Amino acid sequence: MEEKPQVARTQVGIVGAGPAGLVLALLLRRRGIESIVIETRSRAYCEQRIRAGVLEHGTVGLLEENGVGERMRREGLVHHGIYLRFAGRSHHIDFPALTGKTITVYGQHEVVKDLIAAHVADGAALHFEVGDVRIEGIDGERPVIRYRDGSGAEHEVACDFVAGCDGFHGISRDAIPAGVLRIYERVYPFAWLGILSESPPVCEELIYAHHARGFALFSQRSPAVQRMYLQCAPDEDLGEWPDERIWRELQRRLEGDDAPNLVPGAIVQKGVTAMRSFVVEPMQHGRLFLAGDAAHIVPPTGAKGMNLAVADVAVLARALEAFYGNGDTAALDAYSSTCLQRVWRAERFSWWMTSMLHRMDADPFGERLQLAELDYVTSSRAASQSLAENYVGLPLPV
Numbered sequence: 001m002e003e004k005p006q007v008a009r010t011q012v013g014i015v016g017a018g019p020a021g022l023v024l025a026l027l028l029r030r031r032g033i034e035s036i037v038i039e040t041r042s043r044a045y046c047e048q049r050i051r052a053g054v055l056e057h058g059t060v061g062l063l064e065e066n067g068v069g070e071r072m073r074r075e076g077l078v079h080h081g082i083y084l085r086f087a088g089r090s091h092h093i094d095f096p097a098l099t100g101k102t103i104t105v106y107g108q109h110e111v112v113k114d115l116i117a118a119h120v121a122d123g124a125a126l127h128f129e130v131g132d133v134r135i136e137g138i139d140g141e142r143p144v145i146r147y148r149d150g151s152g153a154e155h156e157v158a159c160d161f162v163a164g165c166d167g168f169h170g171i172s173r174d175a176i177p178a179g180v181l182r183i184y185e186r187v188y189p190f191a192w193l194g195i196l197s198e199s200p201p202v203c204e205e206l207i208y209a210h211h212a213r214g215f216a217l218f219s220q221r222s223p224a225v226q227r228m229y230l231q232c233a234p235d236e237d238l239g240e241w242p243d244e245r246i247w248r249e250l251q252r253r254l255e256g257d258d259a260p261n262l263v264p265g266a267i268v269q270k271g272v273t274a275m276r277s278f279v280v281e282p283m284q285h286g287r288l289f290l291a292g293d294a295a296h297i298v299p300p301t302g303a304k305g306m307n308l309a310v311a312d313v314a315v316l317a318r319a320l321e322a323f324y325g326n327g328d329t330a331a332l333d334a335y336s337s338t339c340l341q342r343v344w345r346a347e348r349f350s351w352w353m354t355s356m357l358h359r360m361d362a363d364p365f366g367e368r369l370q371l372a373e374l375d376y377v378t379s380s381r382a383a384s385q386s387l388a389e390n391y392v393g394l395p396l397p398v
């Protein structure tokens with residue numbers, strides 16, 4: 001006998017409780033629109049997954065306006081710029097002077113914790129540790145999300161719309177019929193070895209270092225915890241990177257006249273992140289809307305991924321508000337083209353930062369061009385302003 005699913009009904013079914021899914025559910029709640037979020041991982045896993053760290057000006061504003069900015073304001077580190085380091089010297093890019101704006105360094109998992117806490121406080125539907133997720137009926141007016149809970153029981157969420165917020169490796173993108181999506185992709189021949197360490201900050205702001213041995217990034221999480229990255233091979237074996245080697249390599253990539261003081265400490269987390277640029281077009285089919293990493297990936301050099309995920313769902317929430325408010329579908333119809341304009345600007349910026357800062361193998365001409373570009377960006381007001389304007393983030397859609 002076929003098992004009868006437990007049926008729930010909502011307006012928007014959201015697949016994935018990363019930044020895109022959680023922010024979308026929050027924005028919808030604030031507009032009186034119901035949603036149900038389902039997530040394959042556990043709450044603890046989502047709250048501990050170390051990923052992004054830089055929040056654009058607009059992302060900070062959106063979280064604050066929607067009541068989840070209190071801890072971010074207290075614990076987030078407001079930065080007034082970044083340093084670009086090359087040829088043994090650091091050069092400051094002053095964001096307030098160039099754009100009137102700042103950025104905030106606050107871990108993505110902290111944002112996720114704050115968002116989950118707000119959901120729980122509001123009594124909103126958020127189901128962790130689900131499995132066997134399927135999306136059906138997106139070509140009609142009554143799409144359905146099916147899944148199994150931890151005990152194996154079958155569930156069905158009947159909804160008006162599905163938001164595919166399940167990241168790059170999720171199932172939402174594949175729920176769109178073959179031949180609809182066009183993929184644009186670039187894979188880079190290097191990766192980042194990222195660490196989290198219990199040590200003092202290397203500098204008061206982030207340092208993006210271009211070095212003959214490879215790129216390095218010195219970021220932060222708190223006065224006592226730092227986040228740092230080293231350019232490495234995509235198939236780098238972490239077993240070959242004992243802590244001493246990591247500290248030695250970070251130190252070497254900082255060398256020069258005004259070398260900041262790198263104080264080693266306990267490394268509490270290590271991982272390798274692949275680098276890719278990826279966009280699918282369109283970001284919507286029928287009643288399924290893709291948002292965040294489910295639709296696009298940027299290499300992390302420009303710190304854009306999480307911010308783009310938030311920008312997508314800001315567009316989607318407004319479009320759904322117009323639909324439920326007065327039946328107006330124009331903004332929903334324009335969802336993909338509205339988002340893609342910002343997505344491609346972020347793709348360009350992330351690709352450009354990545355190309356300017358990483359070591360490319362056996363390309364002496366390219367290396368000279370990189371140095372010329374860095375020299376230009378740090379000495380021309382117009383060029384530094386262009387970097388700053390993109391880094392603090394283009395305005396969110398109003």
Ligand code: FAD
Nearest residue numbers: 016018019020052053054166167292293303304305306307
């Ligand atoms: P995700 O965060 O991937 O969330 C998707 C969720 O869906 C996950 O919780 C996943 O478990 C869940 N899921 C997957 N499959 C299913 C399924 N079948 N059913 C239900 N749920 C499912 N971005 C920045 O803006 N600034 C930075 O400084 C930055 N630095 C980065 C550094 C690193 C090392 C890395 C790896 C990324 C960085 N990013 C940065 C990118 C950023 O982390 C991502 O762009 C962001 O997580 C995208 O959010 P999302 O909600 O779209 O996807």
Ligand code: DHB
Nearest residue numbers: 052053219300301302303
């Ligand atoms: C961090 C990550 C980035 O990709 C970046 O460009 C800046 C900071 C971080 O994890 O802190």
